[in-house]
Amino acid sequence: MKKKPIIIAHRGASGYRPEHTLAAYELAINFGADYIEPDLVSTQDGVLIARHENEISATTDVANHPEFAQRRTTKIIDGESKTGWFTEDFTLAEIKTLCAKERIPQLRQQNTIYDNLWEIPTLQEIIDLAKNYSIKLGRNIGIYPETKHPTYFRSINLALEEPLLATLGYQAENTPIFIQSFEVSNLQYLAQKTHLPLVQLINLTDQPFDCTVSGDIRTYTDLVTKSGLEEIAKYAQAIGIHKDILVPRDSNNKLQTPTSVVHNAHTAGLQVHIWTFRNEDSFLPLDFQGNPQGEYELFFSLRIDGVFSDFADTAVIVRDRFTSVDIS
Numbered sequence: 001m002k003k004k005p006i007i008i009a010h011r012g013a014s015g016y017r018p019e020h021t022l023a024a025y026e027l028a029i030n031f032g033a034d035y036i037e038p039d040l041v042s043t044q045d046g047v048l049i050a051r052h053e054n055e056i057s058a059t060t061d062v063a064n065h066p067e068f069a070q071r072r073t074t075k076i077i078d079g080e081s082k083t084g085w086f087t088e089d090f091t092l093a094e095i096k097t098l099c100a101k102e103r104i105p106q107l108r109q110q111n112t113i114y115d116n117l118w119e120i121p122t123l124q125e126i127i128d129l130a131k132n133y134s135i136k137l138g139r140n141i142g143i144y145p146e147t148k149h150p151t152y153f154r155s156i157n158l159a160l161e162e163p164l165l166a167t168l169g170y171q172a173e174n175t176p177i178f179i180q181s182f183e184v185s186n187l188q189y190l191a192q193k194t195h196l197p198l199v200q201l202i203n204l205t206d207q208p209f210d211c212t213v214s215g216d217i218r219t220y221t222d223l224v225t226k227s228g229l230e231e232i233a234k235y236a237q238a239i240g241i242h243k244d245i246l247v248p249r250d251s252n253n254k255l256q257t258p259t260s261v262v263h264n265a266h267t268a269g270l271q272v273h274i275w276t277f278r279n280e281d282s283f284l285p286l287d288f289q290g291n292p293q294g295e296y297e298l299f300f301s302l303r304i305d306g307v308f309s310d311f312a313d314t315a316v317i318v319r320d321r322f323t324s325v326d327i328s
Contacts, residue, residue: 018102020050048123054077088158100116126143146180180198191236199238246304293318296314300318
C-alpha cells in the first residue's frame with residue numbers, strides 16, 4: 001500500500017457551498033476530508049473568525065446592511081489598496097448579523113442558492129464541529145488554520161497568534177492540527193510558543209509580506225531552494241506550496257517537467273502539501289481539461305504528502321484509489 005496523502009478541505013467543500021461556512025466544513029467532513037481549513041482574521045473585539053480576507057464585501061451581505069454603510073472605507077492591506085468593509089471594524093456580535101455568500105458566483109452559480117443562509121463562523125465553532133464529528137464518525141477530523149495578514153493585524157493591536165493558541169488550547173492534544181502562514185516571522189514566533197506543526201505557505205510569485213516590511217530581500221522562489229528549504233525546516237514541519245512550482249505550466253497552459261522541490265523538501269525533513277485543486281476547467285492545465293482526477297494522480301505520483309482541494313469528494317476518491325495499488 002502507498003502512503004495516503006492527507007486531504008485538506010480548502011475553506012470547506014467550497015466547490016459545493018459558500019466557503020468558510022459550517023455547512024461547507026460539514027459537507028467536506030462527510031466527503032471524507034482529513035482536515036478542514038479555516039482562514040482566520042480578527043474582529044474588533046479580538047475574536048478569530050473564518051473569512052478568506054478581512055475585507056468582506058465579496059463573501060458576505062454586508063453591503064445590504066444600511067446600518068453599516070458608513071463603515072465602508074479604503075485601507076492598505078499588505079501593500080495593496082482595498083475598499084470595502086473590514087472585519088476589524090466590527091464586533092463579533094455585529095459580524096453575526098451578516099450572512100455568507102458565494103465568493104465567485106460567476107464560476108459557481110450553483111452555489112448562489114445558498115447565499116444568505118449561513119452566518120460567519122468563529123474558530124471555536126469550527127473546532128466544536130470537528131470535535132463533534134470526530135466522535136460521531138469515529139475518526140479524528142483535523143483543523144488546518146491559516147493566519148491571514150498577521151503583520152497587518154499585529155500592527156493594529158489585534159495579533160492573531162495569541163488568540164489562536166488560546167482558542168486551540170487543550171483541544172490540540174487530541175485534534176490533528178497544522179498552523180499555516182504565508183509569512184515567515186509569525187511562524188518563527190509560533191515555533192517558540194507551541195509544539196503544533198507549522199506550515200510555511202509558498203506562493204508562485206512575490207515575497208512574504210513581513211519580508212517586505214523588514215527589508216528582507218528573500219522571495220518565495222528563494223524559499224524553495226535547497227538552502228531555503230533547510231532554513232524553513234528550522235521552524236516548520238511542512239510547506240504548503242502552489243502546485244505550479246512543482247509542475248510548471250508553459251504559456252499554452254500545458255504542464256512541463258516536474259521540478260526537484262518535492263525531493264529537496266523531503267530531504268530537508270519537510271512534508272509537502274500542495275494547493276489548490278479544483279474541478280473546473282478554468283483552473284485545470286490543458287493536459288487535464290475535463291479530467292480533474294488525472295491532475296490528482298499526477299501529483300500523487302510525485303509522492304506529495306497532502307493536497308488542498310475545493311472538491312474533497314474527488315480528492316478522497318482518487319487518493320484512495322491511487323493508494324490502494326500495491327507497489328511492493
